[in-house]
Amino acid sequence: MEQRVTVAIIEDHPVVTEGVASWIRSDPGERVQLVQTARDLTGLATGPQPSADVIILDLELSGELVTAQIPGLVAAGYRVVAFSGHSDPAIVMETLDNGAHAYVSKDEGSDHLVEAVLAAAADRPYVTRSQARALLADQRPDRPTLSQQERQALLLWFQGMSKASVGRRMSITENTVRQYINRARAKYAATGRTASSKDALLARAIEDGVIKPGEIVPYQSFARSAPDSPSPGAPGH
Amino acid sequence: MTVAQPTTVMSGRYQRAFTIAVLFLVAGWHLGGAGGQLLHNRPAYGSFAFQGAMWLVMAVAIAAGSVQVLREAPGWRWAWAIALIALAASTAAAAASPASQMLAVEWAWGSAGWIGVLVLLRRRFSELAWFLAAEAVAILFVQVHDGLTRTDLAGFLALLAWSTGAQVAVAAGVRALDVAAGQAAAATRSEHAARERAATAEIIRTARHARWLTLQESAVPLVAELAAGTADPGDPQVRIRCAVQAARLRRLLAEGDEVPGSLVHELHASADVAERRGVAVDIETAGSLPPVPGPARRVITDAAIAILTVARSQTRITLATVAAGIAVSFVADTGAVVGLPAASEGVAIEHQQDGGMFWAEARWNSG
Numbered sequence: 134m135e136q137r138v139t140v141a142i143i144e145d146h147p148v149v150t151e152g153v154a155s156w157i158r159s160d161p162g163e164r165v166q167l168v169q170t171a172r173d174l175t176g177l178a179t180g181p182q183p184s185a186d187v188i189i190l191d192l193e194l195s196g197e198l199v200t201a202q203i204p205g206l207v208a209a210g211y212r213v214v215a216f217s218g219h220s221d222p223a224i225v226m227e228t229l230d231n232g233a234h235a236y237v238s239k240d241e242g243s244d245h246l247v248e249a250v251l252a253a254a255a256d257r258p259y260v261t262r263s264q265a266r267a268l269l270a271d272q273r274p275d276r277p278t279l280s281q282q283e284r285q286a287l288l289l290w291f292q293g294m295s296k297a298s299v300g301r302r303m304s305i306t307e308n309t310v311r312q313y314i315n316r317a318r319a320k321y322a323a324t325g326r327t328a329s330s331k332d333a334l335l336a337r338a339i340e341d342g343v344i345k346p347g348e349i350v351p352y353q354s355f356a357r358s359a360p361d362s363p364s365p366g367a368p369g370h
Numbered sequence: 371m372t373v374a375q376p377t378t379v380m381s382g383r384y385q386r387a388f389t390i391a392v393l394f395l396v397a398g399w400h401l402g403g404a405g406g407q408l409l410h411n412r413p414a415y416g417s418f419a420f421q422g423a424m425w426l427v428m429a430v431a432i433a434a435g436s437v438q439v440l441r442e443a444p445g446w447r448w449a450w451a452i453a454l455i456a457l458a459a460s461t462a463a464a465a466a467s468p469a470s471q472m473l474a475v476e477w478a479w480g481s482a483g484w485i486g487v488l489v490l491l492r493r494r495f496s497e498l499a500w501f502l503a504a505e506a507v508a509i510l511f512v513q514v515h516d517g518l519t520r521t522d523l524a525g526f527l528a529l530l531a532w533s534t535g536a537q538v539a540v541a542a543g544v545r546a547l548d549v550a551a552g553q554a555a556a557a558t559r560s561e562h563a564a565r566e567r568a569a570t571a572e573i574i575r576t577a578r579h580a581r582w583l584t585l586q587e588s589a590v591p592l593v594a595e596l597a598a599g600t601a602d603p604g605d606p607q608v609r610i611r612c613a614v615q616a617a618r619l620r621r622l623l624a625e626g627d628e629v630p631g632s633l634v635h636e637l638h639a640s641a642d643v644a645e646r647r648g649v650a651v652d653i654e655t656a657g658s659l660p661p662v663p664g665p666a667r668r669v670i671t672d673a674a675i676a677i678l679t680v681a682r683s684q685t686r687i688t689l690a691t692v693a694a695g696i697a698v699s700f701v702a703d704t705g706a707v708v709g710l711p712a713a714s715e716g717v718a719i720e721h722q723q724d725g726g727m728f729w730a731e732a733r734w735n736s737g
Contacts, residue, residue, distance in 0.1 A: 222656070240652075269690055270657040291656060292731070293686035293701035298724040 138254040141169035141185040143177065144216075145194045149239075153189060153216070153246065160247050174202055183210040186254045189246065192217035192228065200224065203231035207330045212253045216246060225267035229321060232328030238263040256330075256337040258318035265291040268317060277320035286313035315343045323349045381555035385492075386440075388544045388551075392491060393436050395540065396484040400425075400432055407477040414468060414475045421477075424463040428481050431456045435489040446497075449489040453501050456485040461508040469516035473525045479509055483537045491544055498541055502534050581622050589615045610679055617643040617675040633662050633670065633698070637687055640671050644678035649685055651678065657691035662734055666715040670698050670732045673710050673719060677730060680704045695735040704728040 140157065144150045150170050157165045168185050171177055173194050177184070188211045192198055203213050213233040217224070220238050228236050234253035237246050241261050252259035260268075265287045268279075279287070282303070289299040290310075300307040319338035322331040338344045408425055415421045435452045438444035444452075460478035467475050486501040513522055592615055595601035601608045617640050624639030634655060641651040662670070678685055681702035690697050695716075702708075707723050710730060721730035 220654075266654060266656040266688075266690075272657070288690055288692070288697065291654075291690065292688045292697075292699035292729070294729055295724070295727070298722065298727070298729065301724065302722055302729075 137164060137166040138187060138251060139166050139168045139185040140187045140189060140250055141171065141177065141211075142167065142189045143171050143174060143194070144189070144191040145172045146191075147172075149191070153242070156243055156247055165247055165250055174199065174206075177206075185211070187212045187214055187234075187250045189214050189216050189250065190233075192219055192224065198224070200227050200231055203228065203233050204326070204328060207232035207328050212256070212330060214246070214249050214253050216242060220263050220266075222267035222270040225264060226271060226273075229264070229267075230325040232326075232330040234330060234334065235259040235261065236264045236267070237261050256333040257341070258315040258322075258334060258338065258343075260287075260290070260314045260318050262291050262293065264318070265314070268321065275324060277324050279317050279320065280313075283313045283317040283320075286310050287317055290314060312343055316348075319344045320349070381551045384551035384554075385548055388547050389439050389491065392488055392540065392544060393439070396481075396488045397432055397436075399484050400429060400481045404428075404477040404481040407475070411475040411477070414471060416466060416468060420466050421463055424459045424466075424478060427459040428456055428478065428485065431459070431485055432481075432488070435485060439488060439491065443492040444489060446493065449493060449497075452489045453486045456482040457501070457505055457508060460505065461512065464509055464512045465515075472513060472516055473522060473529060476509070476529075479505065479529065480533045483533055487537045487541050491541060492548075495541070495545070498538075502537060506530050506534065584618070584622065589619065613643055613647065613679045614675055617678065621671050621675070631659065633659070633667050633696075634689065636667060636671050637674055637689075637698075640674045641678055641685070641687070644681060644685065649678065649681045649683060651681075651685045651687065653687045653689075655689040659689055659691055659696055660736060662696060663715070666717050666734045669711055669713075669715050669717040669719075670734065673730060673732050674698075674700060676710055677702050677704060677708050677728065680706075680708055692733065694737045695733060697731055697733045699729065699731040701727060701729050 142150050142153050144153065154167055154170070157167050169177075177188075188206060190199070190203070190206070190213050192200055192215050198219075200215075203215075206213050215228045215233045215236045216239065217228075217236070218239045219225075220240075225236050234256070235249040235258070237249050238261065241263060245259070245261050249259040249261065269284070269287055269291055285303060286299055289302055290296065294302065296310045296314075297307045299310045303310065315338065319335055322334040322338070325331075335344070335349065339346055405425065408421060412418055431452050435444075435449075438448050438452070460482035463478040464472060464476050482505050483502055486498060486505065490498040490501060510526060513526055592601065592611055596603065596608075596612075601611075603609065603612075620639045620642050621636055624636045634653065637653055641653065645651050674687065677700045681704055683703055685700060685702040688697075688699050690699075703726050705726050706728070707721070708728055708730070710719050710721060713719055715734075716736075717732050717734045719730060719732045721728065723729075
């Protein structure tokens, strides 16, 4: 068996921490190992090496939103999966823009959290319905252009269909549905502020054939094409 | 408060017309009356140039006063500044007139009084009275200084009666017309309000009648059947019919609520009955939704009621903005295909059954 993915939970409500821990324990393949829990970000070990592959981060700790702390965690080498009761699309978009790999609302936790952690550990996109909702609602002027098919797949997924049903509806395979949704997510990794986690997501998406480097270039913001900034098309990994 | 707007404007328009009438009167008097007298008595003055200059000063005062009153009622500073300039100019002109025939060749008294009427027109009446009195006292003072004979006093009193009387009469007349215009505006306002109340009552009555008709068609026969015992409450079909009618009643109530996001509000109301039955209903929106007209909302909520009534344990309702409108979708564990309302009012409905899960989407296009 491959090495298990290590995870830390940052959550100020012990009962939620306990619930998340039980989802991790009840994963049939026992693919995830819980190595640390903390009630705030100061409790996180700050050594030269990150103490876990992935952090499950509650976005509201002691009544304060911590989306602004995500870039720091990403810079320290953590992959962040946000787990939050907030479903406001603006907060979801900010979380992703700050470099979180995925966003899981508390309603979606039991079905999606472990899968999102595993996808994050492999730098693969994982798009929950709440994330699809935020992408559909996005009206910012610098948003990436999604194709008709990508939008339709995101819409049907947001509406609550299973990916197999979305495939039947669109007369495509379930795999292609995943590809459309993941490609939409990858396009977002190429926009907004730069973060190593977003570069890693893109690199993996290219490697997996989800997106071609040529599909990314037009979405790069001119504002960030300074000579020393890493090109999203060729991340430094 | 909004109904007061047009009538206030109307009464303001009348007042402006009265102001313009007074303005023409004052300018006409200064040009024709005072100006004519000045030219006619030209040889009598010691210095015609000085009299002409005073006439021009008062003409400028009239122009400044006109600008002030046409803009809006001038404040006391402007009004009194102009009035006092006119008073000073007229007194100077009178003082510079030949002593023996001052009252005969005096042209400025009338103009000064009219300027006072113009700028003090919409201020307290006592202010105008004080001004006219000051003007009369100033002229009398000049006359006393020149030497006051019995004939002079009689002439002074005659002039006073004539000119001040006319000025007070015009000021009082405008005041009365202002009051009349205000009353007319108030009458229009109350008539407008009454019409609006009647229109609102009619809208409410029509809405009630429409609701009553809707209930006549559907809920009343069901209640009648239940009362007569021809419908068995134990029959699952009858229970479904009851649930549909209960949901429709709730929607009818919700339709009357004027809230932003009426469609979401009505969907919540439609979901209420299913939620009481233990169905978990989840309503989510993506994007800022466009307003949907009432008839189209009804087609969409009809579809919602049809699905919610047969959902077993869960229904997810989503609203998303799409290219030219809105896509409202339903995913529910109905177990079977649900009969949905036909496409109408710009709403197209599609559905798909996958195992126990039923998906339907109602798309309304604004185009």
